[in-house]
Amino acid sequence: MASTSTMSSLLNIKLIRKQGITHPFGDHRTVKQAFPAGISSELSDPFLMCDYFDMNESNGRAKHPDEFPIDWHPHRGFDIASYLKTGIGRHGDSLGNRETYDTPGMQWMSVGSGVEHAEGGANDEGVLVQGFQIWINVPAERKMDDPRYGTVPTKDLPMVELNDGVSARVLAGDILGVSGPFKTVQQVEMVDFEMGPSASTKFEIGWGLDTAMVYVYEGSIDDLNGSGPLEAGTVVLLDANSKDRRGLRLSTLSGSACVMLFAGKKLNEPIAWHGPIVMNTQQQIRETLNELRSGTFPPKRVDWDYRRLSAFPLAEKK
Structure with a gap:
């Protein structure tokens, strides 16, 4: 991060919009x-998707090791970060x-040629589960890479103390003097800012990144860069095309705030999106659906039944 004395001019604001409400699970949950x-x-x-959730666990802990409230489902062609701020995360996948x-x-997962996974079921009833699921697109030539996976505990999520009353947790990218642990295919920066009352901070997004959003x-x-007051649920698109305007300024007065920064390098490639599959053409979508129907998806997976913990080799059971 550049010092405030050498700070470039502030990014201009292009759009200010409100978040939407969606039903990703096909039931009452939003x-x-x-x-x-x-x-x-x-x-x-x-950036393809950012879902934010803050809900109390309604079903309690899974009663069986093979039970997941977010059941088994496929992904292909992008990167995923599941970032939780409260609760306990739980995950199973076709990589074992x-x-x-x-x-x-x-x-996180770079799902590449394909992953099947399931989530949830680690929290007692009533526990607040707060966090994000973020999807990031990848270049066409990398969509069929072998999948990669990682778990990042609290100690490996860098927290940077900035000005009085401002801290920043770096999820991805080299920013604020640290390197985020989410190693995406595409060049991005993701930072979670926590701000107390009467707090302010200034920083710059990286060179070459031509998308910038604040949520x-x-x-x-x-x-935010001269926007005036912004309430929870506001997402701001900034103009990141100028080499001379890379700066962001955030400030609070009487209240506190939590703010996510998303900055990245555009792909400028066609998107063919079908639920949990993101490719470049409809033909690629059809090929993936055919693989799902024929049972050949995902192409890279362990050679045991990853949906049943009892089928795992002894050394792999957790």
């Missing part, structure tokens, strides 16, 4: 969505991973 519901995928490129992780923590997901801020 999440708040900054993009694409607030900012379209064309404008948020390379079975993990739980404390929070704040993160579980006020909790509380409210009194100014």
Whole structure:
């Protein structure tokens, strides 16, 4: 991060939008969505989706090791970060991973040619589960890479103390003097800012990044680059095309706020999106659906039944 004395000019604001409310599980459960519901995928490129949730666990812990409240489902062609601020994370996948992780923590996948996974079921009834699921697109030539997976515990999520009353947790990118643990295919920066009352901070997004968005997901801020007050649920698209305007300024007065920064390098490639599959053409979508129907998806997976913990080799059971 450049010092404030050498700070470049502030990024101009292009759009201010409200988050949407979606039903990703097909039932009563809802999440708040900054993009694409607030900012379209064309404008948020390379970021595909940001779902924010803060809900009390209603079903309690899974009663069986093979039970997941977010049941088994496929992904292909992008990167995923599941960043939890409260609760306990739980995950299983077709690479043979079975993990739980404390929070704040993160579980990420570069799903590549295909992953099947399931989530949830680690929290007692009534526990507040707060966090994000973020999808990032990847270049066409990398969509069929072998999948990669990682779990990031609290100690490996860098927290940077900035000005009085401002701290920043770096999820991805080299920013604020640290390197985020989410190693995405595409070049991005993701930072979670926590701001107390009467707090302010200035920083710059990286060179070469031509998409920048700020999402006020909790509380409210009194100014973002001259915007005036912004309440929770507001997502702001900034003009990141100028080499001379890379700066961001956030400030609060009487209240506190939590704010996410998303900055990235645009792909400028066609998007063919079918639920949990993101490719470049409809033909690629059809090929993936054929693989799902024929049972050949995912092409890279362990050679045991990853849905049943009892089928795992002894050394792999967790």
